Amino acid sequence: MQRHIIGFHLDELNDWVAELDCHHDQHTRHKPPLMSRPWVVTQEGRDSLLGATLDCVRCDRLEFPDGLHEYKRTPVFTEDSIPAGLLKDHHTKPGVWGLIHVEEGTLLYTVHYPQDHTYLLNAGDKGVVAPLMKHRVEARGKVKFFVAFYRKHSNEAEDSGLLDT
Numbered sequence: 001m002q003r004h005i006i007g008f009h010l011d012e013l014n015d016w017v018a019e020l021d022c023h024h025d026q027h028t029r030h031k032p033p034l035m036s037r038p039w040v041v042t043q044e045g046r047d048s049l050l051g052a053t054l055d056c057v058r059c060d061r062l063e064f065p066d067g068l069h070e071y072k073r074t075p076v077f078t079e080d081s082i083p084a085g086l087l088k089d090h091h092t093k094p095g096v097w098g099l100i101h102v103e104e105g106t107l108l109y110t111v112h113y114p115q116d117h118t119y120l121l122n123a124g125d126k127g128v129v130a131p132l133m134k135h136r137v138e139a140r141g142k143v144k145f146f147v148a149f150y151r152k153h154s155n156e157a158e159d160s161g162l163l164d165t
Contacts, residue, residue, distance in 0.1 A: 001060055001113055001133065002053040008046045016040045018049075021094060022131055023065040023152055024058045060114060062128040068097055068150035076103065076146045079139035086147075089134045097150045098129030105143030111135045121145075 007019040008028070018028045030037040039045030058065075077083070089112065092098055100109060102121045109119045109127040112134040120140075121127050129135060129147070137145075 001056055001130070003056040003059060005049055005052050005054060007050070008040075016046070018054060020054060020056055022056055022059050023068060023095065023097070024056050024063070026054055026056065028054075059130045059133070062111070062130055064097060064099070064128050064150075068152060070148045070150050073148040074146050076144050079105070079141065079143050082137065082139060086137050089136050091132050091134050092129055092149070094131050095151050096131050099148045099150070100127035100129065100137065101146050101148060102126070103144040103146070105145075106140040107143050107145055108138040108140055109135065110138070 001022075003020040003022045003024070005018045006021050009017055009019065009025075011017050011027070015027055015029045017025045019025055028037055028040045029035050030040045039049060077086075100107065100121060102123055102125050104123050106123075107121045107127075109121050111117050111119070119127055
């Protein structure tokens with residue numbers, strides 16, 4: 001999934017790492033002839049790429065980033081109380097990750113990127129929800145689940161609207 005570069009830092013080997021808006025990091029080394037990224041060796045070059053996009057394979061694999069904290073969770077839903085918005089395609093806001101926690105029963109979790117993929121989540125399973133990645137859920141019989149939301153920094157003013165449909 002394409003993610004925006006929001007900053008850069010050096011790793012322990014003095015290689016440049018792009019910080020992405022999904023909270024994953026990606027190396028942006030300049031190591032000719034294997035990788036030619038001359039822009040990364042100057043501050044001006046790095047600054048010129050702020051806002052550009054890189055393909056984040058860690059988002060594609062639904063890898064939950066380190067360093068996030070839970071700031072909100074839904075009530076526990078059952079097969080009878082799942083909000084209509086969760087049953088149709090929707091996504092979280094930029095930078096907001098989710099974990100679907102299935103407490104009882106079975107839930108189908110369908111992700112629409114890069115192609116449709118459906119996960120069968122049983123009691124004790126967790127489904128990873130990446131920012132801006134369209135998805136939906138569907139109960140398979142009796143089910144109890146909730147969704148916990150995560151991000152880097154807390155902002156009480158934004159906590160009220162977690163989903164975009």
